[in-house]
Amino acid sequence: xxxxxxLSPACPAPAAAGGAIELAHGGGGRLPHxxxxxxxxxxxxxxxxxxxxxxxxxxxxxxxxxxxxTTDSYVVRPLFFPGGDIGSLAVNGTVNDLAMCxxxxxxxxxxLVIEEGFSIEALSRVIxxxxxxxxxxxxxxVTGDTKVVEWGKGDGVYVNTSGVGLIxxxxxxxxxxxxxxxxAILSGDIGRHGIAILAxxxxxxxESEITSDCxxxxxxxxxxxxxxxxPHCMRDLTRGGLATGLIEIAQAANVAIHLDQxxxxxxxxxxxxxxxxxxxxxxxxxxxxxVVLVPADHASRAVAVMRRFDERAAVIGHVEAARRSSGVHxxxxxxxxxxxxxxxxxxxxxx
Amino acid sequence: xxxxxxLSPACPAPAAAGGAIELAHGGGGRLPHxxxxxxxxxxxxxxxxxxxxxxxxxxxxxxxxxxxxTTDSYVVRPLFFPGGDIGSLAVNGTVNDLAMCxxxxxxxxxxLVIEEGFSIEALSRVIxxxxxxxxxxxxxxVTGDTKVVEWGKGDGVYVNTSGVGLIxxxxxxxxxxxxxxxxAILSGDIGRHGIAILAxxxxxxxESEITSDCxxxxxxxxxxxxxxxxPHCMRDLTRGGLATGLIEIAQAANVAIHLDQxxxxxxxxxxxxxxxxxxxxxxxxxxxxxVVLVPADHASRAVAVMRRFDERAAVIGHVEAARRSSGVHxxxxxxxxxxxxxxxxxxxxxx
Numbered sequence: 001x002x003x004x005x006x007l008s009p010a011c012p013a014p015a016a017a018g019g020a021i022e023l024a025h026g027g028g029g030r031l032p033h034x035x036x037x038x039x040x041x042x043x044x045x046x047x048x049x050x051x052x053x054x055x056x057x058x059x060x061x062x063x064x065x066x067x068x069x070t071t072d073s074y075v076v077r078p079l080f081f082p083g084g085d086i087g088s089l090a091v092n093g094t095v096n097d098l099a100m101c102x103x104x105x106x107x108x109x110x111x112l113v114i115e116e117g118f119s120i121e122a123l124s125r126v127i128x129x130x131x132x133x134x135x136x137x138x139x140x141x142v143t144g145d146t147k148v149v150e151w152g153k154g155d156g157v158y159v160n161t162s163g164v165g166l167i168x169x170x171x172x173x174x175x176x177x178x179x180x181x182x183x184a185i186l187s188g189d190i191g192r193h194g195i196a197i198l199a200x201x202x203x204x205x206x207e208s209e210i211t212s213d214c215x216x217x218x219x220x221x222x223x224x225x226x227x228x229x230x231p232h233c234m235r236d237l238t239r240g241g242l243a244t245g246l247i248e249i250a251q252a253a254n255v256a257i258h259l260d261q262x263x264x265x266x267x268x269x270x271x272x273x274x275x276x277x278x279x280x281x282x283x284x285x286x287x288x289x290x291v292v293l294v295p296a297d298h299a300s301r302a303v304a305v306m307r308r309f310d311e312r313a314a315v316i317g318h319v320e321a322a323r324r325s326s327g328v329h330x331x332x333x334x335x336x337x338x339x340x341x342x343x344x345x346x347x348x349x350x351x
Numbered sequence: 352x353x354x355x356x357x358l359s360p361a362c363p364a365p366a367a368a369g370g371a372i373e374l375a376h377g378g379g380g381r382l383p384h385x386x387x388x389x390x391x392x393x394x395x396x397x398x399x400x401x402x403x404x405x406x407x408x409x410x411x412x413x414x415x416x417x418x419x420x421t422t423d424s425y426v427v428r429p430l431f432f433p434g435g436d437i438g439s440l441a442v443n444g445t446v447n448d449l450a451m452c453x454x455x456x457x458x459x460x461x462x463l464v465i466e467e468g469f470s471i472e473a474l475s476r477v478i479x480x481x482x483x484x485x486x487x488x489x490x491x492x493v494t495g496d497t498k499v500v501e502w503g504k505g506d507g508v509y510v511n512t513s514g515v516g517l518i519x520x521x522x523x524x525x526x527x528x529x530x531x532x533x534x535a536i537l538s539g540d541i542g543r544h545g546i547a548i549l550a551x552x553x554x555x556x557x558e559s560e561i562t563s564d565c566x567x568x569x570x571x572x573x574x575x576x577x578x579x580x581x582p583h584c585m586r587d588l589t590r591g592g593l594a595t596g597l598i599e600i601a602q603a604a605n606v607a608i609h610l611d612q613x614x615x616x617x618x619x620x621x622x623x624x625x626x627x628x629x630x631x632x633x634x635x636x637x638x639x640x641x642v643v644l645v646p647a648d649h650a651s652r653a654v655a656v657m658r659r660f661d662e663r664a665a666v667i668g669h670v671e672a673a674r675r676s677s678g679v680h681x682x683x684x685x686x687x688x689x690x691x692x693x694x695x696x697x698x699x700x701x702x
Contacts, residue, residue: 021469026499035497039471043478044461044485044492056493058458058515060418065411067418071460071513075498107409109422110395111511113464118372120390127394134395141395142407146386147426148377149700153506158498160462162422162513166411349500 023348026075049174054236055101057167068103070094071162077349079126079156081200083192083212086159087129089287089351092216094161095137096236099218100290102169102225105137109162110144115154126157137216139163168225175252177232182319183299184257187220187290188213188310189265190242194284195273197350208269215288220309229294229302236290238351243282243339245291246328254326259317261332282330283342285350293319374699377426400525405587406452408518419454421445422513428700430477430507432551434543434562437510438480440638440702443567445512446488447587450569451641453520453576456488460513461495466505477508488567490514519576526603528583533670534650535608538571538641539564539661540616541593545635546624548701559620566639571660580645580653587641589702594633594690596642597679605677610668612683633681634693636701644670 025035041051050056055070074090084092091108098105110130114123134141171177196212198204217236224231233253235245242264250257266274266281274281294302299315306313328339376386392402401407406421425441435443442459449456461481465474485492522528547563549555568587575582584604586596593615601608617625617632625632645653650666657664679690 019471021465021467021471021474021499023467023499023501025465026497039475039478040461040495040497043475043482044495046491047493050491050493051495054494054496056458056460058493060411060416060457060517067411067515069458069460069515070494071462071511072496073462073464073498073511075464075500106411107407107420109407109420109513110391111422111424111462111513113424113426113509114372114376116372116374120370120372123372124390124394127390131394140397140401142398142401142409143405143421144391144395144402145405145423146377146391147424147509147700148372148374149426149506149509150374152503155500155504158464158500158509160422160424160511160513162460162462162511164409164418164420164515349498 026348054097057101066167068098068101068165068167070097071160072097074159074351075349076197076351077155078200079122081212082196082209084214085126085129086157087126088133089214090159090161091130091133091137092214092287093238093351094163095139096217096290098163098165099221100234100236101165101167102173102221102231102234103165103167104222105139105163105165105218107164108134108139108141110141111160112146113154113158114146114148115156116148116151118156123157137218168222169231171230173231173234175233175249178249178253178255178293178319179232180255180319180321181296182232182293183296183315184259184317184319185292185294185299185302185306186242186264186314186316187217187306188312189267190237190286190289191266191270191274191281191284193287194241194347194350195270198277198347199273206269206273210269210273213286213288217288217290220306223305223308224292224302227301227305229298229305231292231294233293234290237286239285240342241283241285242291243328244341247339247341249293250326250328254322256320256322256326257317257328258320259328259330261330263314263316265312265314282339285347287351377699405448408452417518419449419452419516419518421448422511423448425510425702426700427548427702428506429551430473432563433547433560435565436477436480437508438477439484440565441510441512442481442484442488443565443638444589444702445514446490447568447641449514449516450572451585451587452516452518453524453572453582454516454518455573456490456514456516456569458515459485459490459492461492462511463497464505464509465497465499466507467499467502469507474508488569519573520582522581524582524585526584526600529600529604529606529644529670530583531606531670531672532647533583533644534647534666535610535668535670536643536645536650536653536657537593537615537665537667538568538657539663540618541588541637541640542617542621542625542632542635544638545592545698545701546621549628549698550624557620557624561620561624564637564639568639568641571657574656574659575643575653578652578656580649580656582643582645584644585641588637590636591693592634592636593642594679595692598690598692600644601677601679605673607671607673607677608668608679609671610679610681612681614665614667616663616665633690636698638702
């Protein structure tokens with residue numbers, strides 16, 4: 001990733017800055033990339049593919065199965081929100097990271113950091129929610145750990161889930177396999193998780209309650225693979241939303257992704273909330289939506305499979321060779337514009 | 352584990368208590384067992400072996416390798432202490448949990464929850480320390496995640512490490528395989544990690560600096576397996592120390608473990624500090640010590656292997672059938688006493 005803009009002088013690697021961590025380091029924009037690219041990869045990566053996306057492929061033994069391995073910590077605030085809670089979010093988020101590797105999610109671990117004084121009734125609800133989400137996603141939670149910190153050193157409960165899955169994709173699924181001509185397919189409407197969290201946090205009374213899209217994506221991904229679709233790259237559209245996910249892919253693949261704004265579904269409720277709040281739904285977090293890039297002649301088969309899971313799945317764009325620079329271009333009724341990576345934090349602690 | 356005392360009326364399952372989380376829920380005594388036994392296992396376990404020890408065995412496919420999978424969160428305070436820091440602790444702790452399953456540690460994930468305002472220089476030191484510890488333990492850190500929480504909602508950085516290893520033990524390694532006649536072997540002196548942390552935290556100026564024993568144990572475990580030793584059970588002696596680890600094993604195996612106090616090595620510095628602080632070194636945490644239970648005729652071979660890694664390794668006791676009740680009995684010069692599970696928290700945030 002030598003072309004990554006995140007190490008340019010405009011955004012120095014944090015290790016060189018001698019500064020302090022900002023909330024934006026946890027968001028979906030430039031700063032967290034600086035943290036991963038500037039600190040994690042140089043120090044920890046021992047193979048080129050390490051830390052390049054939200055999961056790793058494990059080669060356990062030459063004749064054995066290929067495994068996917070991923071981890072995520074969840075610090076969402078509030079813990080309970082319309083459409084989910086930190087428990088279902090933690091299970092679905094890690095299930096989805098495995099699915100995006102082309103893997104069948106199989107086993108999860110749970111690590112809890114609990115604040116002293118947290119209600120055991122609330123903790124029970126979180127754990128029951130994890131159980132239900134694991135059941136719905138056909139994964140087993142097999143091991144766990146709890147730590148307790150003093151009152152005022154946490155915020156209720158923070159959850160880490162790590163996961164192991166069995167890779168079912170016959171070819172590697174990663175940004176560098178994206179090719180000019182590929183179709184970009186979106187699995188449903190966007191922006192619901194971020195707006196649901198914000199509404200719950202700020203007690204905003206929108207006309208209709210917006211619920212998070214928090215859901216497992218493994219069924220749709222396994223459906224694609226079973227139907228013989230070859231996903232070149234898949235991405236669940238969490239922190240930073242659709243725009244950030246696609247910009248990352250375009251830059252890693254050194255291609256231009258052209259999107260048709262009219263094809264990108266945003267519900268009226270989310271659109272109205274975004275207008276009031278001054279947010280662009282393209283950058284708002286989702287927790288049950290993904291984009292998949294497939295060869296053009298696989299696109300209609302892929303859409304048919306994905307519509308079994310959400311009838312709103314649709315082709316939203318296509319890939320071209322990067323002429324001047326890689327990136328994402330959005331065609332609107334009035335013309336077109338290039339989408340930029342956010343430089344700050346849109347919504348902290350969204351997941 | 353229907354005989355577990357942790358669900359008895361004297362220590363009700365937390366779910367039934369309607370109360371709040373206490374610091375002691377994070378320690379090495381009765382309360383955290385209540386949390387795991389009372390909440391986690393009933394809600395999450397789908398197989399009898401789930402959540403019975405610090406790791407799970409994954410059956411990936413019938414002809415494939417057997418894997419161990421484990422997770423731990425680290426909230427140690429202070430982050431840097433003599434002999435280690437939260438980074439080396441997190442790597443070695445998870446390496447050791449895998450080793451205790453009879454597995455060769457292979458891959459780790461890292462999840463960080465960072466407090467806003469935390470120094471990037473300190474974060475770099477933690478990550479460099481993780482890199483060095485991973486190198487020393489021959490594991491690869493392959494995937495990671497960072498979240499940032501507001502100032503005052505964390506404490507510098509909390510680290511989760513999860514790990515995957517390849518099981519090398521030919522037979523299952525677990526408490527229920529412990530048999531009367533087995534020898535108990537301890538890998539070195541005890542109590543150093545807990546005292547090092549407490550001294551660093553309270554700025555206690557002991558005559559000689561006590562350093563943590565934080566270290567990887569996989570080399571010694573793989574050495575035992577290569578030498579043909581059959582470990583029936585292994586346990587790294589973290590929160591709750593040697594006593595708690597052995598009490599858990601004795602209760603799960605329904606046996607009596609007899610220890611010879613004279614064989615259990617405690618350095619003069621640790622013994623002196625424990626006397627001043629009113630602590631029993633048998634209950635103080637270690638981060639680089641383990642106990643292994645092996646058939647009596649494997650004991651001398653096992654000790655010989657373990658002395659290649661620490662010349663202080665020694666047989667400290669043996670297993671007998673439980674007569675009246677399972678538990679751990681300590682023979683001292685003056686007589687003998689039964690060791691009890693701690694009911695509270697000896698040292699919070701020790702790991």
